[in-house]
Amino acid sequence: MPMPPKLSEFELINIFFEGLGPQSKDVCIGIGDDCAVINVPSGQSLCLSMDTMVEGVHFLPGAPARKIARRALAAAMSDLAAMGAEPSHFTLSLTLPESNYQWLSEFSQGLKLLAEQFHFPLVGGDTTKGPLTIALQVHGFTKKGQTLTRSGAQDGDVVAVTGTLGDAGAALAILSQVNAEKCPEAQSYLLERYYAPTPRIKQGLELRALANACIDISDGLLADAEHIAEKSALAVEIDLDCLPLSDALLSEQGDKAIAFALSGGDDYELLFTMSEVNWQQLVKLDEERIYTKIGQVKKGQGVVVKQGAMNSSSGKLIAELITTKGYKHFE
Amino acid sequence: MPMPPKLSEFELINIFFEGLGPQSKDVCIGIGDDCAVINVPSGQSLCLSMDTMVEGVHFLPGAPARKIARRALAAAMSDLAAMGAEPSHFTLSLTLPESNYQWLSEFSQGLKLLAEQFHFPLVGGDTTKGPLTIALQVHGFTKKGQTLTRSGAQDGDVVAVTGTLGDAGAALAILSQVNAEKCPEAQSYLLERYYAPTPRIKQGLELRALANACIDISDGLLADAEHIAEKSALAVEIDLDCLPLSDALLSEQGDKAIAFALSGGDDYELLFTMSEVNWQQLVKLDEERIYTKIGQVKKGQGVVVKQGAMNSSSGKLIAELITTKGYKHFE
Numbered sequence: 324m325p326m327p328p329k330l331s332e333f334e335l336i337n338i339f340f341e342g343l344g345p346q347s348k349d350v351c352i353g354i355g356d357d358c359a360v361i362n363v364p365s366g367q368s369l370c371l372s373m374d375t376m377v378e379g380v381h382f383l384p385g386a387p388a389r390k391i392a393r394r395a396l397a398a399a400m401s402d403l404a405a406m407g408a409e410p411s412h413f414t415l416s417l418t419l420p421e422s423n424y425q426w427l428s429e430f431s432q433g434l435k436l437l438a439e440q441f442h443f444p445l446v447g448g449d450t451t452k453g454p455l456t457i458a459l460q461v462h463g464f465t466k467k468g469q470t471l472t473r474s475g476a477q478d479g480d481v482v483a484v485t486g487t488l489g490d491a492g493a494a495l496a497i498l499s500q501v502n503a504e505k506c507p508e509a510q511s512y513l514l515e516r517y518y519a520p521t522p523r524i525k526q527g528l529e530l531r532a533l534a535n536a537c538i539d540i541s542d543g544l545l546a547d548a549e550h551i552a553e554k555s556a557l558a559v560e561i562d563l564d565c566l567p568l569s570d571a572l573l574s575e576q577g578d579k580a581i582a583f584a585l586s587g588g589d590d591y592e593l594l595f596t597m598s599e600v601n602w603q604q605l606v607k608l609d610e611e612r613i614y615t616k617i618g619q620v621k622k623g624q625g626v627v628v629k630q631g632a633m634n635s636s637s638g639k640l641i642a643e644l645i646t647t648k649g650y651k652h653f654e
Numbered sequence: 655m656p657m658p659p660k661l662s663e664f665e666l667i668n669i670f671f672e673g674l675g676p677q678s679k680d681v682c683i684g685i686g687d688d689c690a691v692i693n694v695p696s697g698q699s700l701c702l703s704m705d706t707m708v709e710g711v712h713f714l715p716g717a718p719a720r721k722i723a724r725r726a727l728a729a730a731m732s733d734l735a736a737m738g739a740e741p742s743h744f745t746l747s748l749t750l751p752e753s754n755y756q757w758l759s760e761f762s763q764g765l766k767l768l769a770e771q772f773h774f775p776l777v778g779g780d781t782t783k784g785p786l787t788i789a790l791q792v793h794g795f796t797k798k799g800q801t802l803t804r805s806g807a808q809d810g811d812v813v814a815v816t817g818t819l820g821d822a823g824a825a826l827a828i829l830s831q832v833n834a835e836k837c838p839e840a841q842s843y844l845l846e847r848y849y850a851p852t853p854r855i856k857q858g859l860e861l862r863a864l865a866n867a868c869i870d871i872s873d874g875l876l877a878d879a880e881h882i883a884e885k886s887a888l889a890v891e892i893d894l895d896c897l898p899l900s901d902a903l904l905s906e907q908g909d910k911a912i913a914f915a916l917s918g919g920d921d922y923e924l925l926f927t928m929s930e931v932n933w934q935q936l937v938k939l940d941e942e943r944i945y946t947k948i949g950q951v952k953k954g955q956g957v958v959v960k961q962g963a964m965n966s967s968s969g970k971l972i973a974e975l976i977t978t979k980g981y982k983h984f985e
Contacts, residue, residue, distance in 0.1 A: 351699060351801070352801065352803065355804075355885075356737070356803050356804050356805075356885075357703060357733040357734075357736035357737050357804070357868075357869060357870055358701035358702055358703040358733050358734060358736070358737045358739065358794070358801075359701070359702050359703070360699050360700070360701050360737070360796070360801050361699060361700045361701075361702065362699050362700075362798065363694045363700060365696070368682060368691050368692060368693050369691070369692045369693075369694060369700065370689035370690070370691050370692075371689055371690050371692065371745065371777075371778065372688060372689040372690070372778060373745045373746075373747050373778060373779045373780045373789075373791065374747075374780055375747040375749060375780045375782045375789070376782075377749055377782055377783065377784030377785075378784075379784070380782060380783050380784050381782070401688075402688040402689050403688075403689060405688035405689070406687070406688050406689045406691070408689065414702065414704045414791060415704075416704050416705075416706040416747065416789040418706060418708055418787055446702075447702065447703060447704060448704045449704050449705055449706040449789070451706045451707075451708055451711060451712070452708065452711050453708030453709075453710070453711050453785065453787060454708075454784065454785040454787070456749055456784060456785070456787050456789075458704075458706070458747040458780070458787075458789040460704065460745060460791050463689070465691070467693065470682070470683065470689075470691050472683065472687050473686075473687050473688070474687075537688075538688060539688055554686070554687075
């Protein structure tokens with residue numbers, strides 16, 4: 324198809340966004356009227372979360388459109404996973420400097436990948452002229468009263484995560500240094516983890532009946548563990564020796580891998596707490612070995628980082644993080 | 655309170671956005687978790703619409719924070735009004751270059767004005783660093799199957815609008831010329847109409863049981879009438895002599911007033927169609943005289959602009975607008 328030199332807003336929406344993702348019986352009206360109209364199934368609550376990414380702040384200028392679209396949607400969906408919600412539909416506010424046909428085509432394909440995989444239609448939004456900014460609102464359904472929150476952790480709970488930690492943070496370090504097209508295998512793996520995080524929707528649904536508290540790790544393990552600690556009015560103890568690290572991260576960063584796992588953001592893995600009994604049940608079903616126990620909920624406040632705590636009564640105290648404003652103690 | 659030099663994202667949300675607007679029984683979880691969680695009342699559908707405004711594109715650089723906040727929310731709410739929806743809650747993605755305390759305080763007050771007036775709580779969103787961009791998603795409820803759309807116009811329907819047309823367009827012309835602080839009364843009125851449009855929520859609810867089609871006028875009367883014509887596969891005939899014009903617009907723009915009423919955007923009034931019988935019923939209840947009949951739905955396509963059509967069998971043909979891409983004929 325020849326590239327139209329300049330698309331109107333209506334043409335742009337028609338070509339790239341209308342009908343993006345599969346049809347859903349819950350969507351009465353999609354793109355094309357003043358509002359989208361949705362029916363929430365009986366007995367379900369609606370979960371919603373908005374996420375914004377700005378060029379030059381959340382991704383590098385000139386980053387590939389398909390990758391940033393996929394990443395932005397995955398990051399937003401991660402909030403649905405953290406609540407144990409089933410994705411239902413999403414909206415997009417796309418601000419862009421010009422209506423570049425090729426860029427838009429790749430951008431919409433990036434969204435489409437996840438939209439089709441998760442039966443997650445685009446139902447509305449806005450397109451405007453301005454500095455490249457992507458705001459997505461994702462919506463999902465949970466059974467009424469069965470939503471996972473940050474505030475439900477119980478004293479004695481196991482603390483666990485999905486996947487591996489620190490990969491995306493290490494990818495960002497790579498992106499700021501080298502040409503991403505020419506990097507060895509480990510770097511490619513980390514970059515893939517950065518650009519194409521897996522929304523842990525399946526795990527969120529699995530955890531819904533078992534976990535007491537859950538959050539997605541977007542700001543880094545310590546910062547997000549702090550949110551659970553604060554909202555649950557308890558302490559989250561993390562054992563450094565137990566953090567799940569990818570081979571790629573270890574080979575790229577060596578001793579620094581732990582620091583990326585603790586503080587690197589953008590992993591979009593889930594951090595959750597549950598009773599020991601439920602944990603045993605979860606582990607039995609975990610054929611992919613996606614879940615790793617990394618600590619315990621205890622009386623107190625903030626995040627306590629230890630070494631060897633799992634294998635002895637106390638372990639060596641490494642740090643106590645009381646608020647997200649800073650470390651109280653680090654040695 | 656002394657101004658903190660720089661606010662973190664968490665502080666900023668706590669101070670300016672948490673608890674903005676009244677509490678609602680339908681909001682199970684508001685700001686502070688991975689998602690907001692909403693219960694949609696039984697028998698109701700959820701309407702949602704996203705609207706984005708960018709500094710330098712949708713409002714002038716340096717425009718007062720309180721005014722742009724109020725205007726952005728009113729403009730977004732106008733889409734709920736056009737569907738006949740009752741506002742339930744909204745989300746905000748705010749991208750801003752720096753966390754300026756005074757600016758944020760005024761911005762949140764601008765949102766609060768409408769949030770309190772319409773019992774419309776802010777339940778979530780995102781704040782990011784970048785060029786000033788305001789994306790709002792508004793949500794509302796309608797009875798299942800009773801949503802007003804653009805596609806329901808019937809041959810023979812009365813075409814009507816709320817309020818007066820062209821004021822906001824004329825205000826924009828003023829804003830690009832003079833110091834807004836020093837303008838005569840008529841200009842002040844027009845500027846108020848631009849900065850503080852009234853979301854026609856009450857009228858949307860009134861129209862729900864009576865109108866066949868409805869849209870809000872954001873792009874200008876002709877462009878938005880075209881949407882109804884296209885979606886309903888009929889022609890919308892508009893009589894120039896019937897357009898409701900404010901005294902301020904007439905005194906400021908004289909002969910040009912009509913052009914602003916036809917093509918000026920940003921009025922956020924409602925354009926709707928209904929049977930003659932329903933129109934008579936609506937007019938009887940219209941104590942504020944907010945509704946004006948401006949034309950008729952006919953067989954055909956596009957928008958037909960006439961003069962004197964209401965008082966004679968045909969009237970003088972002024973223009974036929976077939977698509978939003980341009981005028982087929984204008985004399």
